[in-house]
Amino acid sequence: MxxxxxxxxxxxxxxxxxxxxxxxxxxxxxxxxxxxxxxxxxxxxxxxxxxxxxxxxxxxxxxxxxxxxxxxxxxxxxxxxxxxxxxxxxxxxxxxxxxxxxxxxxxxxxxxxxxxxxxxxxxxxxxxxxxxxxxxxxxxxxxxxxxxxxxxxxxxxxxxxxxxxxxxxxxxxxxxxxxxxxxxxxxxxxxxxxxxxxxxxxxxxxxxxxxxxxxxxxxxxxxxxxxxxxxxxxxxxxxxxxxxxxxxxxxxxxxxxxxxxxxxxxxxxxxxxxxxxxxxxxxxxxxMPQDRITALKMDQTDVEMTNVSQTGSGVILQGDEAPPPTVPSPVVPVPGVGQVGQGLQSWGLEEEEEDDDDEEEESSGDDQVEEVTQIKLSEKDKKEAAVVEISDSEEEEVVILYPETTEKSKNSGSRSDQKGAAASKKRQKK
Amino acid sequence: VSFLRRSKFEEGGMMEVSASNNVSLREFGCEQNLLSRPDGSASFVQGDTSVMAGVYGPAEVKVSKEIYDRATLEVLLQPKVGPAGVREQSQEQCVRETCEAALLLSLHPRSSLTLILQVLHDDGSLLSCCLNAACMALMDAGLSMSCLFCGVTCAIGADGDIIADPTAAQEKESRALMTFAIDSTERRVMMSSTKGSFSVQELQECVAVSQKASEKVFQFYRDSVRRRYSKNL
CATH class of the missing domain: 3.30.230.70 (GHMP Kinase, N-terminal domain)
Incomplete structure (x- = not known):
C-alpha cells in the first residue's frame, strides 16, 4: 500500500x-x-x-x-x-x-x-x-x-x-x-x-x-x-x-x-x-490501561461444563444413526491376484456373478476350445487394462521399467482369475 | 463392534465428567484503537499471552493481487523473535480463512485489506488469541462482517481431561491440542486446527467446551463495545 x-x-x-x-x-x-x-x-x-x-x-x-x-x-x-x-x-x-x-x-x-x-x-x-x-x-x-x-x-x-x-x-x-x-x-x-x-x-x-x-x-x-x-x-x-x-x-x-x-x-x-x-x-x-474507554478486562471465568460430554456423545450418536459410509469391498476375483488402486472399476466384475461363473465353469466342460480363445482374448484385455489401471499410481514405473517380468508374474499370478474373467465374458456373450 | 465402541465412549465420558469440572478461561482483556496509524487496531490479552493486531483497508490493491469481485485479504503474523517461518504461515492461513468467512468481502471489490498480527508474548493458546485480536481489530476498523468470531483453544491432558485456554506449560504436557474458531450467530465451528491424537468423543467434547467458552468471549466483546460507545466509564 x-x-x-x-x-x-x-x-x-x-x-x-x-x-x-x-x-x-x-x-x-x-x-x-x-x-x-x-x-x-x-x-x-x-x-x-x-x-x-x-x-x-x-x-x-x-x-x-x-x-x-x-x-x-x-x-x-x-x-x-x-x-x-x-x-x-x-x-x-x-x-x-x-x-x-x-x-x-x-x-x-x-x-x-x-x-x-x-x-x-x-x-x-x-x-x-x-x-x-x-x-x-x-x-x-x-x-x-x-x-x-x-x-x-x-x-x-x-x-x-x-x-x-x-x-x-x-x-x-x-x-x-x-x-x-x-x-x-x-x-x-x-x-x-x-x-x-x-x-x-x-x-x-x-x-x-x-x-x-x-x-x-x-x-x-x-x-x-x-x-x-x-x-x-x-x-x-x-x-x-x-x-x-x-x-x-x-x-x-x-x-x-x-x-x-x-x-x-x-x-x-x-x-x-x-x-x-x-x-x-x-x-x-x-x-494495559484500565481507565480508557476503549479497554476492558475480565477476570478469570469458569466455563459451565455440565452436559458437555452428553452433548459430545449426542453428536456422535446422531452420527452413528446415519447409515455408516459404505466402503465397497474390493473385488478380488480369485485369491492370489494383485490389484493396484481402485479395485472396483478395474475389471467390471461382480462378486455374485463370479460365484455363478465358478459353478458354471465346473459344469461346462464341452466348450473348452472356445474358452481357451476367450482366455487369450481376455488376457489381451487384461494387459491393456493393467497398464491403464496402474498408470496413475507409483507402481507404474515398475510396469514400464520391467515389463516382461511383471507381466510374467502377473500372468502366473492371475491365471486362475483370468479363467473366471473369461468365464464371465462368455456369460456376457450368452 | 459398535457395542464395544459405545461402551468405551461411555467410560471415557464418565472420566471427562469427573475431571472437567475445573474448566476455566484465564482472565482476558482487550484494548481497541490503540495505534494511530492503522485503520483499526486492538490488543488482546489472555492470561500472559498477548497479541496486537492492526488493520489497513479497504485500500488500493496491487494489480497482481486484485480480485475483481471482492477484496483481497492479507494476514501477516509477526513472531517476537526472528523472521516469520512456516509455523507463522500456517497460523496466518488459519486466521485468514476465518476472517474471509466472516467478512463481507464482496462489499469492497478490487481493494486490499491487510491484517497484521504482532505476537507480544506467547504463553499458550496463541492462535486463539490471534483470532480474538483479529476480530476486535476488524470491528475497530468498522468492516462489515456477517458474524463475529472468536477463538478457543482446548488441550487434552495426559489423563484425558479437557483444559480450555491452556498455558504454554499445559500445552507442553497435553496429548492433543485443538483450536476452534466459533461464529457468533449459530455457534458453529468456522475453523479448526488440531495437533496430537484424540478420539471422536474427545473432539466433540472439545467442540462443545469451545462453544460454551465462546459465549463468555462474545459476552466480553459485547461488554467492551458497550463500554466503548457508552458516555462514561
Whole structure:
C-alpha cells in the first residue's frame, strides 16, 4: 500500500507554522514527546511509547561458534523490523532504504560504541559464545523511529538476563532459570540517539520530529550520546550543509535530552525490578490501561461444563444413526491376484456373478476350445487394462521399467482369475 | 463392534465428567484503537499471552493481487523473535480463512485489506488469541462482517481431561491440542486446527467446551463495545 501523499497546502501550513516557532502538537522547539517505557513478562522485552510512536524490543540469546577472527567475543545482532503494522508503506520482507538506514544506525549506536561487554559473553574460547539478538519491532510510526528504537534496544539489553552456564572440563551445562538465577549482561554505558530535523536549509531546527514534520524536513541529524556526554555516533542525512556551531548546539541539546532519558530508563528498570521482587505480575497484560474507554478486562471465568460430554456423545450418536459410509469391498476375483488402486472399476466384475461363473465353469466342460480363445482374448484385455489401471499410481514405473517380468508374474499370478474373467465374458456373450 | 465402541465412549465420558469440572478461561482483556496509524487496531490479552493486531483497508490493491469481485485479504503474523517461518504461515492461513468467512468481502471489490498480527508474548493458546485480536481489530476498523468470531483453544491432558485456554506449560504436557474458531450467530465451528491424537468423543467434547467458552468471549466483546460507545466509564 502506498503512503498517502502530503498535499501542498498541508506542506505549506506545516512549514509556515515552523517558521513561526509553532508545532502541530503544541510542543516547543526542543521538547521531546512523552516517553513511556514498559516491560513485558519475560526478561529482555521492552515497549517504548514516544508520543504515538510505538516500538517493541525483544532480546534473545543462543550459544553459537564465535567468529574466527574474534574467538573470545560474543556476538551482538541487531534487527529493526519495519512491520507493515507501523505504516502502510512498510512492506513485509523487503529491505527498504529506511530499514537499512535504521539498522545501520542502531548497530553503530550500540555495537560499535562497545556499550556491551562482549568478552563476558564468551563461554569456551573459540568454540562457544553467546549470540545476543535484539529484535526491534515497530508497531506504530508517528515519526522518530530511530530514537524510540534506540531507547527500546538499550533498555531491553539492560533488562535482559541470560542463562547461567557452568563449564566442567569439556562439558558445558546451561542452567534453566529455575535452577540458577539468570545473569544480566554487563552494560558499560547507555548510548541514546537524539534526532534533530532541519527545515529551510538548516534555518530551523526541531527536536524529536513527528511523522508530519519528518515528511517536510530537509535534513536529519542523529546524535547518539551517553550520559557521560560522550558522542557514540553522529549521522547527518538529507544533504544539508550544517555549520560547525549548529552541530555543537545540537550536541549540547542532545546531552541534556540523553541525561533526562537515561534517568527515566534507570527509574523504569528500578520500578520493574521492585515489581518482580515483590512477586507481583508484570508484563504487557498489567500495563494495559484500565481507565480508557476503549479497554476492558475480565477476570478469570469458569466455563459451565455440565452436559458437555452428553452433548459430545449426542453428536456422535446422531452420527452413528446415519447409515455408516459404505466402503465397497474390493473385488478380488480369485485369491492370489494383485490389484493396484481402485479395485472396483478395474475389471467390471461382480462378486455374485463370479460365484455363478465358478459353478458354471465346473459344469461346462464341452466348450473348452472356445474358452481357451476367450482366455487369450481376455488376457489381451487384461494387459491393456493393467497398464491403464496402474498408470496413475507409483507402481507404474515398475510396469514400464520391467515389463516382461511383471507381466510374467502377473500372468502366473492371475491365471486362475483370468479363467473366471473369461468365464464371465462368455456369460456376457450368452 | 459398535457395542464395544459405545461402551468405551461411555467410560471415557464418565472420566471427562469427573475431571472437567475445573474448566476455566484465564482472565482476558482487550484494548481497541490503540495505534494511530492503522485503520483499526486492538490488543488482546489472555492470561500472559498477548497479541496486537492492526488493520489497513479497504485500500488500493496491487494489480497482481486484485480480485475483481471482492477484496483481497492479507494476514501477516509477526513472531517476537526472528523472521516469520512456516509455523507463522500456517497460523496466518488459519486466521485468514476465518476472517474471509466472516467478512463481507464482496462489499469492497478490487481493494486490499491487510491484517497484521504482532505476537507480544506467547504463553499458550496463541492462535486463539490471534483470532480474538483479529476480530476486535476488524470491528475497530468498522468492516462489515456477517458474524463475529472468536477463538478457543482446548488441550487434552495426559489423563484425558479437557483444559480450555491452556498455558504454554499445559500445552507442553497435553496429548492433543485443538483450536476452534466459533461464529457468533449459530455457534458453529468456522475453523479448526488440531495437533496430537484424540478420539471422536474427545473432539466433540472439545467442540462443545469451545462453544460454551465462546459465549463468555462474545459476552466480553459485547461488554467492551458497550463500554466503548457508552458516555462514561
Amino acid at each position: 502506498k503512503e498517502t501523499p502530503l498535499s501542498n497546502c498541508e506542506r505549506d501550513f506545516l512549514l509556515r507554522a515552523i517558521e513561526e516557532k509553532k508545532r502541530l502538537d503544541g510542543r516547543q522547539t526542543y521538547d521531546y514527546r512523552k516517553l513511556k517505557i514498559t516491560f513485558g513478562t519475560d526478561y529482555g522485552c521492552c515497549f517504548v511509547d514516544l508520543g504515538q510512536t510505538r516500538v517493541m524490543a525483544q532480546v534473545s540469546c543462543e550459544l553459537v561458534a564465535p567468529k574466527e577472527n574474534r574467538p573470545t567475543e560474543g556476538i551482538l545482532f541487531f534487527n529493526i523490523e519495519l512491520s507493515p503494522m507501523a505504516s502502510p508503506s512498510f512492506e513485509q520482507g523487503r529491505q527498504s532504504e529506511l530499514s537499512v538506514k535504521l539498522n545501520r544506525q542502531l548497530e553503530r549506536c550500540l555495537r560499535n560504541s562497545k556499550c556491551i561487554d562482549t568478552e563476558s559473553l564468551c563461554v569456551v574460547s573459540g568454540e562457544k559464545v553467546w549470540q545476543v539478538r535484539v529484535d526491534v519491532h515497530t508497531l506504530n510510526n508517528d515519526g522518530n523511529l530511530m530514537d524510540a528504537a534506540s531507547v527500546a534496544a538499550i533498555t531491553a539489553l539492560c533488562h535482559f538476563r541470560r542463562p547461567d552456564v557452568a563449564i566442567q572440563g569439556e562439558e558445558v551445562t546451561v542452567f534453566s532459570p529455575e535452577e540458577r538465577d539468570p545473569i544480566p549482561l554487563s552494560v558499560y554505558h547507555m548510548p541514546i540517539s537524539v534526532s534533530f530535523a532541519f527545515f529551510q536549509q538548516g534555518t530551523f531546527l526541531l527536536v524529536d520530529p513527528c511523522e508530519r514534520e519528518e515528511r517536510v524536513m530537509d535534513g536529519l541529524l542523529m546524535i547518539a550520546m551517553n550520559k557521560h556526554r560522550e558522542i557514540c555516533s553522529i549521522q547527518s542525512s538529507g544533504g544539508i550543509m550544517l555549520l560547525k556551531d549548529q552541530v555543537m548546539r545540537c550536541s549540547k541539546i542532545a546531552s541534556v535530552k540523553v541525561s533526562e532519558i537515561t534517568e527515566l530508563i534507570s527509574q523504569a528498570l528500578l520500578n520493574d525490578k521492585a515489581a518482580r521482587k515483590a512477586g507481583g505480575k508484570c508484563g504487557f497484560a498489567e500495563s
